Amino acid sequence: MLAEWLSTTLDGAPAANGGTLPGGRYRILGPGLLELLPAAPSPTAPALVISAGIHGNETAPIELLGDLLARLEAGRLTLGAPTLVILGNLEAIRAGTRFVETNLNRLFRRGLDAEGHEADRARELMTAVDAFFTHHSGRRRIHHDLHTAIRDSQYPRFAVEPFAEAATPDEQWRWLAGADIQAVLHQHTHSWTFSHYSKHYHGAAAFTLELGRALPFGENDLAPLAPMGTLLAALVENRPPAERPTADMAFFRVEHELKRHAEDFRLCFADDTPNFTEFAPGTRLAEDAVDGAFTVGETPLRVVFPNAAVEIGARAALLVSAVAPPDETD
Numbered sequence: 001m002l003a004e005w006l007s008t009t010l011d012g013a014p015a016a017n018g019g020t021l022p023g024g025r026y027r028i029l030g031p032g033l034l035e036l037l038p039a040a041p042s043p044t045a046p047a048l049v050i051s052a053g054i055h056g057n058e059t060a061p062i063e064l065l066g067d068l069l070a071r072l073e074a075g076r077l078t079l080g081a082p083t084l085v086i087l088g089n090l091e092a093i094r095a096g097t098r099f100v101e102t103n104l105n106r107l108f109r110r111g112l113d114a115e116g117h118e119a120d121r122a123r124e125l126m127t128a129v130d131a132f133f134t135h136h137s138g139r140r141r142i143h144h145d146l147h148t149a150i151r152d153s154q155y156p157r158f159a160v161e162p163f164a165e166a167a168t169p170d171e172q173w174r175w176l177a178g179a180d181i182q183a184v185l186h187q188h189t190h191s192w193t194f195s196h197y198s199k200h201y202h203g204a205a206a207f208t209l210e211l212g213r214a215l216p217f218g219e220n221d222l223a224p225l226a227p228m229g230t231l232l233a234a235l236v237e238n239r240p241p242a243e244r245p246t247a248d249m250a251f252f253r254v255e256h257e258l259k260r261h262a263e264d265f266r267l268c269f270a271d272d273t274p275n276f277t278e279f280a281p282g283t284r285l286a287e288d289a290v291d292g293a294f295t296v297g298e299t300p301l302r303v304v305f306p307n308a309a310v311e312i313g314a315r316a317a318l319l320v321s322a323v324a325p326p327d328e329t330d
């Protein structure tokens, strides 16, 4: 049964490799890989990728996906768009940890030659996405990679837009605003995340969506995510999603990426500082035995995803500033 796919996948139990559902059928392509195929998709339907659990301790998006699949199976939704559903880091989800050996969401790069649990999984997921988008070539492509954040946030629900030369289509912003996403962060450079992979290599409208705080299974309040669930439902049914003005969201751009270069590294603010907290010019934000100190320059900066405990060489925080919303007349 489709609704049990999530639990059987996480239990490691063998599941039936396919079946029917209202509007089409499903196929289990491999561990944590589920393809939903409408019987007669409209030529205008997108090819849709929805992923969750790229970080194993981020459970609310997995519960949101479970609800979506249950509604499809019960006939409360009718499948209208080819959809690839992905549960990312199965071992980490089972362990309730962000990752097993290293951060999976930094490895989505063609030609990756790293070894290990997450590198192997990244290759499997890249292969699955390549095959899916190739099979459904000719359709516009959308990828929503669902996450939750380690800390509180001044904007609890926000989108990270991966870097790319091509502009994101305007309707995507209106759909995200309609899904009660409160802010958008434009990445300034390639970041080799899963959403970046779909955008960079496949031209998908792709986002990392931060949907509140990371909590264990059963402790999530899914009520604030209901509008996001409604957006996902509209996309899988190929119905027009709810829209709100783009300007309802706050927009930010990454100005600087703070990296940890030394064993002896620290962030100079409290561990529980919420995402998007602003720091005034002259504030010392980080001290690194190799790279020295980082101090805010002439304009204030806000901090997002601070984490002093990352591996050496990895991102320890993004420093961002507010920008105008994209011009909808462009």
Ligand SMILES: O=C(O)CCC(=O)N[C@@H](CCC(=O)O)C(=O)O
Binding pocket: 055, 105, 147, 148, 149, 150, 151, 160, 191, 193, 195, 208, 304, 305, 306, 307
């Ligand atoms: O809360 C945190 O510090 C991390 C939350 C998280 O997993 N964020 C993603 C963002 C990906 C991106 O930059 O597009 C990540 O760090 O992988």
Ligand SMILES: [Zn+2]
Binding pocket: 054, 055, 058, 147, 148
């Ligand atoms: Zn995450």
